[in-house]
Amino acid sequence: MNETKSNEWNAGHYDQKIGYVSRLGQSLIGLLQPAEGERILDIGCGTGDLAWEIARSGAHVTGIDSSEAMVAQAAAKYPSLSFRVDDAQTFRLQPEEAPYDAIFSNAALHWIRRPADAARSMALALRSGGRLVAEFGGQDNIAEIYQGIRSALESAGIDADERNPWYFPGIGEYASVLEAEGFHVRTAELYERPTPLGDGAQGLRNWLDAFAGKFFAGMTEPEKEEAYVRCEAAVRGKLLRGGEYIADYRRLRITAIRL
Template identity: 40%
Template structure:
């Protein structure tokens, strides 16, 4: 069957669904926050701050934190926490030498590969000389089983789910090159398999983290698509006790503005 051009439907974030089904994203960020090691009084830019759960932790260190995101709903939730946040696309930031550190957790992979040179250029410009960029994002092999199952289920509809998702899960070598091309010196970069329990199950994860893909088809077909995807994944990602484990792989790095 001929593959159809995906509709231009970006991932949408529902703050209630995210708080219920996605809180593990902030809860599992201890190691990347430790790598950042925020200090009292230093200025930190948090890219993809979402509802501010992790941004609030950074601010509690005494750092002066500015969060950016492009989801109005998420920013409203972050402001309700009393945080300083602004609406920007990560690859169109206008800051210049304003931050000692730039931080990002579980956000950069939502930008397609072609947008990362501009993204990294913006981050480099936002940092003061010698400033550090610490991030964790999806890496090569991230949610491979989930993506493969979605691709198979959507194939009869003529939809390429990888194109529709527009996500980027690079290897350390690929992202090292991108960082170096932007002018950064790499202090460390590693790929980290991180099987992740899904306490609310796979269906809740799909509805929360793949709604942009699900919206490629009509509403009355989505339940069938989800059911088929869950059935394909059950033998792989669900244990004998009924627990779902997502096949997450993280790319974590620390880079310095030369």
Template identity: 30%
Template sequence: MTQAYSEFAAVYDELMADIPYDAYVDIIDVATNGISGKRILDIGCGTGLLSVKLAKQGADVTGIDLSQDMLAVAEQRAQSLALPVRFKQQPMQQLDGFTDYDVAVIAIDSLNYVVDKEDVLATFHRVYSALAAGGVLVFDVHSIFKTDEIFMEGPFTFDNGHIAYIWETDEGAHPHSVYSQLAFFVEGQDGLYKRFDEVHSQRSFPIQEYVEMLMDAGFSIERIFADWEDEPPYEESERIFFQVRK
């Protein structure tokens, strides 16, 4: 997934400042007919930005992530807000030890970091087992238009005066996948910039393939929509959302 997340975890929140996490809370609220009192599994929770928002709404939240460095930031965030969110380090395709959850969420293209189709299918099966009867899974992924067209328009650059990066992209080893090399430059307290590098691989699948994998795991499809809007995907949609139920 990446070479190391230790330094990336420290700048992750600033880089994700434009992500509409409140909109994600609203999506889950609609899917579950209310968040308060629900047991929610936040898979690929990163630094816990969504986890704490759900906990503030009265949910009983458990966050799962592959990166211990991300989880350390998430735990500190929850503790600082006096929110009883639990966190556990696990790869989502090996999710284990969870039962009777009302909701599972895999937010902000976290599933795209699982690049083998067998592992995506394993993730769906394990999430299905973790949910109570009638439980809902909500997740989003990059569209294949984004992986095949938009990501290939790189390199991309970013500079907010404190953090800068150069993001180079190439086609990945799998269909509809992207191999990213990122060089970050982060300003220290002494005014000097420190560089660190990240390598990321992501892959997406056509919508129908996701549907087939979800149905193989036992889910029924309730809603597929795109780009944060309650509208069906079209050819140039960039982010595809799925709402499915056990």
């Protein structure tokens, strides 16, 4: 979900341990207001749960994700829907495809390190008057977790900034990206969303396994274990509450119309 090429995705782990991503994206479907017969593109569809919820409206949904593992899992779970492996930065309509009525994206666009290319892809995929509804990590998202990762890797002689796969823009920055590609931004909100990671004290490790693999690439298992321990120690005081880690999420929620 995702410029997922920057992270190795384990679809089974995602469904079993990171289910809150789709659950918390449910409210975004209310903003989308999908209608029967509409053609809707889900960018960064992951394992397909939200695409399925959108399709229950009677809309025709296509999900794309750059992770083969995620798309395979989505197709196995929801065989009546259309999923394919594709990159949001280079996605283009097939010659036989009509433009979409709407684009939906949850927890994906912060994996896109070339946001202008993704905005161009979205504009080209939408009909005039088509709508974009998206939510993803915004400015200062997971600031405490990231500092924990930086601290852990610094002890191992690794510069976390050089491995950072994420893009967390502010409202003005991302609105400008969309407007440059022919969108009219209707609403934009950057808000705090503290997110329980579940699974007790194991929750942070589940999160690191799912989303932070690039930072720990090349480490032996003992080196990775030491880095995880250091990261937990760095964030425990601020993020561990009642035996559970609460991630310091800040989300950017955008609705826009293609002119």
